[in-house]
Amino acid sequence: MKKMMTYSEGIREGMSAAMRKDPDVVLFGEDVGMFGGCFGVSAGMFDEFGPERVRDTPISESAIIGCAVGAASTGLRPIAEIMMMDFLTVAMDQMCNNAAKLRFMTGGALHFPMVIRTAGGAGVNAAAQHSQSLEAWVTHVPGLKMVFPSNAQDAYGLMLSAVADDNPVVYEEHKAMLAMESEVDLDEGPIPLGVGKVVRPGSDVTIVAVGNMVHQALAAAETLEKDGIDCEIIDPRTLYPFDFDMVANSIDKTHKAIVVSEEVKRGGYMGEISAQISENLFDSLDAPVVRIGALNTPVPFSPALEPIYLPNAEDIVKAVRSQG
Amino acid sequence: MKKMMTYSEGIREGMSAAMRKDPDVVLFGEDVGMFGGCFGVSAGMFDEFGPERVRDTPISESAIIGCAVGAASTGLRPIAEIMMMDFLTVAMDQMCNNAAKLRFMTGGALHFPMVIRTAGGAGVNAAAQHSQSLEAWVTHVPGLKMVFPSNAQDAYGLMLSAVADDNPVVYEEHKAMLAMESEVDLDEGPIPLGVGKVVRPGSDVTIVAVGNMVHQALAAAETLEKDGIDCEIIDPRTLYPFDFDMVANSIDKTHKAIVVSEEVKRGGYMGEISAQISENLFDSLDAPVVRIGALNTPVPFSPALEPIYLPNAEDIVKAVRSQG
Amino acid sequence: MADNKDMVKDLYLTMRRIREFETNAMNLFAEGKIPGFVHLYLGEEAVASGVCSNLREDDYITSTHRGHGHIIAKGGDLKFMMAELFGKATGYCKGKGGSMHIADGTRGIIGANGIVGAGQSISTGVGLQILLHKTDQVCVCFFGDGSTNQATFHESLNLAAVWNLPIVFVCENNGYGISNPQSRHQKIKDVADRAVAYGIPGVVCDGNDVFAVRETSAEAIKRAREGKGPTLVECKTYRQRGHFEGDPAIYKPKEEQEAWLKKDPLDKMSKWMTDEGGFSAAEVKAIDDQVKAEVAEAVKFAEDSPYPTPESGVEDVYSDIVEEVRDR
Amino acid sequence: MADNKDMVKDLYLTMRRIREFETNAMNLFAEGKIPGFVHLYLGEEAVASGVCSNLREDDYITSTHRGHGHIIAKGGDLKFMMAELFGKATGYCKGKGGSMHIADGTRGIIGANGIVGAGQSISTGVGLQILLHKTDQVCVCFFGDGSTNQATFHESLNLAAVWNLPIVFVCENNGYGISNPQSRHQKIKDVADRAVAYGIPGVVCDGNDVFAVRETSAEAIKRAREGKGPTLVECKTYRQRGHFEGDPAIYKPKEEQEAWLKKDPLDKMSKWMTDEGGFSAAEVKAIDDQVKAEVAEAVKFAEDSPYPTPESGVEDVYSDIVEEVRDR
């Protein structure tokens, strides 16, 4: 049954479905309870699942993730929320040294089925400590998986898979997309981790875009269509494991690639993807890969500066044209 | 005046020279005082500079870096030690959200001349929480600079520049290199940040290697010389700002590039460098760039596994040969 | 109580300035002129005003996401503050920081901060700097009740205690961390009890009574100035608005809100001034009028100011690298 | 004191097992057979032995970098432990973790951990799991004095208190965090005082007296089991060796070291057993001999075991991704 749903509702439906199915799935974090989460994503879940399974925590991010690690290792499947992706910084140790590594370090004696939800991204004038996109940090850590949905259907389906996965999965929610509506079919169920999606088929250039940038890429493709340039847009949806085959197949056809994300460009995960493309598809490329990211600066507050900081459709159009 | 010195002594001489010159330079961290640091790097400095300027802290990494931030913003030039690079995780917030961003966020009202020293790298069977190379995380953060010396002379000269710099500089020390001896001329003074070094001139292939991998690259070059392949090895020394011109000039000559670091390969900083090379020197390259890093796993403990995890000279030899 | 009339006037002036600034910010946010997140200090004015009345210009403060009051009390310029809230080039941070990041190095304001708990650890460094430079300055570190459960509260108070740093830790216990009441984020009633864990004094005062705040913090500041180390001062107060503008704060019990509104620090103070302090209603009104004019001027300044130029977006990342950061 | 002879025997057996294991590890490290960092528990045996004597097999513990004692006391297999120290394929972690990372899910051993403070926050999750599954299990969280200045100590004890989790926090105060004596890393004498900050009970006991440890922790464990929430138990003890093997520990005053050696927990216990406990010297020796044989067998097992295969290095990173992580 199809219906219109916001991105935010897609996330919530995913969590709720998982919690209905398995009593060991619990949600905790700052203000996720009666308040419904800082952005309202978990609104109503406290009422449905009660105070035992939807729990407010003190402002203690290390404890939140550490708690998820301990809970996961002994039988729960926690969904832990870190309110803003920027605050992963105060929980990096638990996330990267414990959640990610302990399965390996204990030779498989323990395992950690857990989801870390966190709101990333800029565009709401929240300044440099509430707007970051830190995909590169997460994807660099062996033992972590990471998903980043760009619409409500994916938000729903990826949440189901993330909760069902036996490994720690970081689930990024873009705060500027929360209210974005799109059609969802809840019967479609889980979307397997590691499977990308061709959001727009095309033959002239491959654009790999993640999160909110998928929408910028779609806008760019419309503009370029008028020039007679036919863009293929791939949304990997899962950042790790990454569906490189889908990208490679596309480039075999287009011979050109643009990669776009909202991260600060220097050291962003799209650099990794660009490197993989150039290294592995060297003979197939007709032009250098172009990477598009945010300026290499902290995220500025001012409404006059933030749009300049962010990559957008126009940048993508320019990049495609530059490849000739 | 030249003399033989260990890497560790090079670091210490750099810190000591800076402290002799400027009373506002102070050193603090866990066990850096009478104990001389967990690896002995600051041995003797407590005696020379006294308990006011060489200070032991409790086990409180966030406070250590936060303290450096506050001290730097009001007139000191602190050198703060985080014992192991792996423990940056517990201080990421102070390092990335405060030290790195506050100059920008305050529109230049405050600035942060500070050095964060930390021991990275594997090779001593210290397992996954005491062996990581996290260059990618640091270099991805606008506002931070980062240096990573590969020998005692550079350790000395880069420390002088790091302390003199008006921005936060992360200074990585490789724990497996601490006892490595090389010739040092203390009169040579500071090495400017952002200036790489051609460690071995050559004409057939450009190898960019950092930290301990410089030595693996040198070993590989010797082997390859016997095959008649002449490697040019570049040690960037500063990871950000990065001396891309030096790399580009070299590739203009060799038309081939290998990049090597000890980081986990996926998402490592060498991926960024590989991407920059492929994107900017597309027409100059005769073969795909090859990136060499560690396995995409946590660092294993066993003496039987750690050497397999780590990249080495043989990997470099193979990579060069694969480029034909 | 009040040492003298000038002092009372100054205290009231500061409180009124904060109240007026915040009320304007509230309205301007509602009108869509101020973007982003805005956390108002309405109801907590006595804390910053009382504490900072003991400070010298060369003393330091660190602040929080709810920082306007602290910054005004420490002498921050209303024009530059308001312009920053608007994201204008003339703002304290040239529009790059916004409400949560205002700093003024020339007045010892080492910044508001968007990370809960950040100020605590930064204050230790300011304290260390003072210690090593052997001056008799102090640093006051403001923070909320919710933040006392954060890592840095603990690490910083311990470090300050061990190093005997000249810091006064001021907890503004306004009863909530966002929607979470104190009773659900910690099992203790008095945050000041946590001082025991660090072997330092902990004291509690009525944070809606500016005289009580002034006196209690005066002693702690004196201790710090004399090299006797840090103190944890808890001021009990109340956040009259939601956590940020836009939060309807339905989690606050109505009776609680009403009871606290009756204890409004400005009402309390102006009543005291006319009832007991020897001020005429006209004198009080004169202050109010002066403040109104000041804030109106600040708003006008902000509105008339230009936005930052695109070029400025790549400045101030580093002291020496500019163009290179433009690459995207 | 001692409930009965069997119990005394068990306590002594555990302590002796730890002592023997550690002494062997010390020598094997010196011989170069054990690589990496080794942090020995010598002198602290009474803590783990006393506490864990109250635990059921289905209870949980979290541990630290100095974890051998905890793991042995919770029933860890000496052979798999020693093999892990050697980095062998038959070790608890298949050689991937080493001394600092031993875990045994089947015995509730949720891992030693190389990050100071990590176990504290992990224990809160174990506690939450118990709470939600409504069993009467408990989780004991072991940690050192130095770690009580770390972020997670604070956040975790607060969370455990607020959620009323079935956790016993056991601080092994051995006087040092590496080279830093307690007097220089915190201003308080009793770590247990920090319980005040969380509104939970805090108690102190002689950590070199296994009966005192057993009794004190028994009460805390009972509270936790009955759903009355967490307790902070401090055991005063001493690290007889350096921080890690290779540390000559010149920062320890000679008199201090000597005084504590006189209070050696094993000496104390064996003396008590023969003087007051009704054991003959031969009975004690029989235990010692049994333990010697066990540990000798463990060492032989470790020495005879194969190293992990290269292929195993890419296993156990994920439950489902293997080959892909090999790329370098």
Ligand SMILES: Cc1ncc(C[n+]2csc(CCOP(=O)(O)OP(=O)(O)O)c2C)c(N)n1
């Ligand atoms: C590390 C971190 N975690 C969470 C947040 C989100 N957050 C902003 S303010 C706040 C509540 C702070 O409560 P309190 O310290 O009592 O200050 P108050 O807002 O009441 O003044 C939270 C959770 C943050 N900014 N930083």
Ligand SMILES: Cc1ncc(C[n+]2csc(CCOP(=O)(O)OP(=O)(O)O)c2C)c(N)n1
């Ligand atoms: C976060 C972190 N910081 C620092 C270290 C280095 N380190 C390992 S053990 C230790 C001392 C711990 O002291 P304590 O908690 O008293 O335990 P003890 O060694 O005395 O048993 C330190 C500083 C670490 N492993 N993790």
Ligand SMILES: [Mg+2]
């Ligand atoms: Mg509050």
Ligand SMILES: [Mg+2]
């Ligand atoms: Mg200790």
